[in-house]
Amino acid sequence: MCAEKKKFILDLPLKIILTEEGTSHFLSHKKQLLNLKLADNRSAHGVSMTSFSPGSLQDMILLGYISKMEISMPEFVSHRQDVMDLSKLIVFSILYKQFDSEIYSAIIKCECIRHHNRQNPSSLIDEKTVIPEKQLRMTLSMKDSTIQAAKKTILEPVWKSIMSNSEYSPEEKNVYLLMTEKFLNRLTLMNWYIIVKFYKTDGFNEMLSILRQQLASYMTKSKVAEYISVMVMELALNSENNNVKKAAKYLYQGIDNSDTLIFDPKIRSEIVKELQRKHELVFLSWTLGGGSMSIGKQGLLQITLYNKDDEFQEVKENIESKMSANLNKKSLIDFYRQMPDGQEGTDLGLYYLSYLEDACKKVNIKFESIVNQSSSSDLTVINLKFNF
Structure with missing residues (x-):
């Protein structure tokens, strides 16, 4: 592998x-x-x-x-x-693209985003939302510490699960650790914009659960490559x-x-x-x-x-x-x-x-x-x- x-x-x-x-x-x-x-x-x-x-x-x-x-x-x-x-x-x-697409489709249905949309009808976050890449980059460039903290929050329990799995060889564990981080790093700017925007807000745990479940799923799916x-x-x-x-x-x-x-x-x-x-x-x-x-x-x-x-x-x-x-x-x-x-x-x-x-x-x-x-x-x- x-x-x-x-x-x-x-x-x-x-x-x-x-x-x-x-x-x-x-x-x-x-x-x-x-x-x-x-x-x-x-x-x-x-x-x-x-x-x-x-x-x-x-x-x-x-x-x-x-x-x-x-x-x-x-x-x-x-x-x-x-x-x-x-x-x-x-x-x-293809797996990276599919992962990113599925993450976006799932997290925009989270209750915290539905609440945001009800409170902010002029700035909806849904499947039709388009934010210019330049604007996304500028916004995220000022949120690097939050991005790193969010990555750590998302990955820590996933990595713990990998390391405690006795069915994986040491080589497999290292590959899976690297792989889950790569999938997370390959998320598009729009997904990171949403993650950063709602990080540590009420309801973010629902988003966390989606991210971790999909990481585990695609880690397994990647064996097919x-x-x-x-x-x-x-x-x-x-x-x-x-x-x-x-x-x-x-x-x-x-x-x-x-x-x-x-x-x-x-x-x-x-x-x-x-x-x-x-x-x-x-x-x-x-x-x-x-x-x-x-x-x-x-x-x-x-x-x-x-x-x-x-x-x-x-x-x-x-x-x-x-x-x-x-x-x-x-x-x-x-x-x-x-x-x-x-x-x-x-x-x-x-x-x-x-x-x-x-x-x-x-x-x-x-x-x-x-x-x-x-x-x-x-x-x-x-x-x-x-x-x-």
């Missing part, structure tokens, strides 16, 4: 598709946008980079500037940690190995067991170069629920993997001969079970998928996995859909 950011720089060829808010922000700062072509052959405006700061990327997600991200490479194994870190960062970003990152890597590596094996058979014809060649680092390197030259890549994308104006969709995430899979075609045709209607869509677990005999990674994939499904069920995250195959090509599209 680990927190969502480990490195200062991630070295990955990342394409970022912007939301309307993101596009407006970049254009207002005179940043040139590119017309990017994605794996599904669609084009959209965005930015492209070969390395980036995890913190800067997360800030863009939290501000609602990003609608989609995509990486494409011939091989993922040498970038394993970076890909997993990116996947966890994206999941944590690790499972998702492992599942994503399993899918990417499985597709990569398929491509490498196909290329080895083509490049080293006449050799009885060309599959063994891929374990030789020098030969594998040559095979990867050939895949790059022929543009036979594995594409991995993350589609976010929407920008800041996409009400009710902030908690949506779709992870998609695109790859050509010749060996699956035989299985696909066999299935089509036995089934009717919607033949090209199946669950990910069926996809693994129906792979040809001898396909490496099948058991491992089922193992990871089982853990991911169980973890999502335990914390009420809706999870759906679908595999599509185009009837006119050998393109396999795997979708992992989450609603946090």
Whole structure:
């Protein structure tokens, strides 16, 4: 188990598709946008980079500037940690946004705020309230001591509960301590404005209870980030190995067991170069629920993997001969079970998928996995859909 950011720089060829808010922000700062072509052959405006700061990327997600991200490479194994870190960062970003949204929706219903609204009808605090960021920053800049005192009041019993839980290992305790503080620190200015305004007033205990309960809930929910990152890597590596094996058979014809060649680092390197030259890549994308104006969709995430899979075609045709209607869509677990005999990674994939499904069920995250195959090509599209 680990927190969502480990490195200062991630070295990955990342394409970022912007939301309307993101596009407006970049254009207002005179940043040139590119017309990017994605794996599904669609084009959209965005930015492209070969390395980036995890913190800067997360800030863009939290501000609602990003609608989609995509990486494409011939091989993922040498970038394993970076890909997993990116996947966890994206999941944590969505959890932060969802946490903030749920906190606001809950605390504006507290009795102390209802009382305030009755007494101050000209300055209501509700779901329609908008206070300029500059004004919020100025107000909160003079309340730093209150913010720190409020954080301590909120966190102390949560941390005490973590430390006294005998089921957690010392490492897990440290991670949870850090995680709960991060969730609290990622609350938006509007939430902090409300917390500070009502701190130590009558009825603040109701707000305290909401904050602590949600922190405990999201601390548990955040475990899913690790499972998702492992599942994503399993899918990417499985597709990569398929491509490498196909290329080895083509490049080293006449050799009885060309599959063994891929374990030789020098030969594998040559095979990867050939895949790059022929543009036979594995594409991995993350589609976010929407920008800041996409009400009710902030908690949506779709992870998609695109790859050509010749060996699956035989299985696909066999299935089509036995089934009717919607033949090209199946669950990910069926996809693994129906792979040809001898396909490496099948058991491992089922193992990871089982853990991911169980973890999502335990914390009420809706999870759906679908595999599509185009009837006119050998393109396999795997979708992992989450609603946090």
